[in-house]
Amino acid sequence: MNIIDKIKVAGLTGRGGAEFPTAQKWQSVLNAKKANPKKPVYVVCNLSEGEPGVDKDMHIVEYFPEDVIIGMRAAIETFHADKAYIFVQSHNLKKVKSRLGPFIKRLPIVFFPEDRGYLAGEETALIETIEGNRTEPRLKPPYPTEKGLFGCPTLVNNLETFYCVSRILRGEYNSTRFISIRGDARNPGVFEMPCTATIEHILKKTKNVPRFGYFVQVGGGASGNILLPEELETTIKGAGSIMIYGTKKTDGRKLMKRWVEFFYRSNCGKCAPCREGVYRLREELGKAKPNWLILRAVLETMRDSSFCPLGKSVHEPMMSFMEKIGVK
Numbered sequence: 302m303n304i305i306d307k308i309k310v311a312g313l314t315g316r317g318g319a320e321f322p323t324a325q326k327w328q329s330v331l332n333a334k335k336a337n338p339k340k341p342v343y344v345v346c347n348l349s350e351g352e353p354g355v356d357k358d359m360h361i362v363e364y365f366p367e368d369v370i371i372g373m374r375a376a377i378e379t380f381h382a383d384k385a386y387i388f389v390q391s392h393n394l395k396k397v398k399s400r401l402g403p404f405i406k407r408l409p410i411v412f413f414p415e416d417r418g419y420l421a422g423e424e425t426a427l428i429e430t431i432e433g434n435r436t437e438p439r440l441k442p443p444y445p446t447e448k449g450l451f452g453c454p455t456l457v458n459n460l461e462t463f464y465c466v467s468r469i470l471r472g473e474y475n476s477t478r479f480i481s482i483r484g485d486a487r488n489p490g491v492f493e494m495p496c497t498a499t500i501e502h503i504l505k506k507t508k509n510v511p512r513f514g515y516f517v518q519v520g521g522g523a524s525g526n527i528l529l530p531e532e533l534e535t536t537i538k539g540a541g542s543i544m545i546y547g548t549k550k551t552d553g554r555k556l557m558k559r560w561v562e563f564f565y566r567s568n569c570g571k572c573a574p575c576r577e578g579v580y581r582l583r584e585e586l587g588k589a590k591p592n593w594l595i596l597r598a599v600l601e602t603m604r605d606s607s608f609c610p611l612g613k614s615v616h617e618p619m620m621s622f623m624e625k626i627g628v629k
């Protein structure tokens with residue numbers, strides 16, 4: 302069985318949050334390579350963890366550096382890739398180099414330090430960044446697997462995905478994923494849990510069931526959905542993170558402002574619904590008496606007409622918070 306078949310049988314999906322089937326992505330790069338064998342192929346390991354409360358990839362760097370490189374090497378060999386990049390936030394570069402560097406040896410892997418923020422983790426914005434352009438997403442299709450870096454087939458996978466590929470190659474993949482548990486957690490940290498584990502199970506297993514009234518934000522500490530304790534019989538969707546918030550100590554308005562500030566800083570300004578929408582949300586939340594109807598209308602417009610996932614994702618945390626917790 303070749304590597305792509307093995308990944309397919311394992312049922313691996315991308316660990317950056319989008320959960321796209323990894324074998325399909327690899328096959329698409331291979332098809333593009335076969336269609337045009339003279340074109341270079343690139344591989345990118347996306348280590349641009351930019352969302353609050355999500356730090357599971359740096360945990361993998363710390364404890365499983367060799368696996369990451371084994372997974373990348375498998376991709377380089379499968380596509381006869383010319384060059385591979387590790388796309389990493391500048392402030393993490395030193396640590397990442399010291400952990401991954403010793404395993405790179407003669408592989409064509411280079412580090413690409415960046416300080417462009419959260420949006421740079423979106424695969425087409427990442428490609429624009431490496432090419433030296435503004436950090437903005439591109440229209441898809443064409444997908445990076447066919448026309449990515451410098452117009453060539455490019456595989457962009459999250460760092461944890463490469464870790465999983467290594468486990469598959471060793472016959473040790475058990476359908477697990479890494480989850481950061483942060484916020485008002487009793488036992489914060491990064492934990493490896495079965496992909497099928499419910500949030501309730503994860504909190505119990507990691508000794509993180511709060512002894513106070515709480516709610517959680519799952520799938521990213523800014524873009525994640527808000528869930529109540531009675532809604533935790535479900536698996537994690539999106540990025541591997543759970544933020545725990547004590548209901549009494551959390552000021553709802555401040556929390557929403559924090560999310561909006563994050564999106565205000567992180568958006569690229571390319572499309573009006575997101576650029577103007579985040580501006581309006583910030584303005585409205587800054588008032589003594591925000592107009593919640595305007596706020597909701599802006600969020601819906603952003604969800605329906607933003608150009609990329611960043612603008613669309615502001616709706617989820619804000620609306621779920623207003624509906625489930627409520628704001629004064």
Ligand code: SF4
Pocket residue numbers: 420438567568569570571572573575576607608609610611612613
């Ligand atoms: S949705 Fe936001 S981040 Fe995405 S392209 Fe539009 S302005 Fe840029």
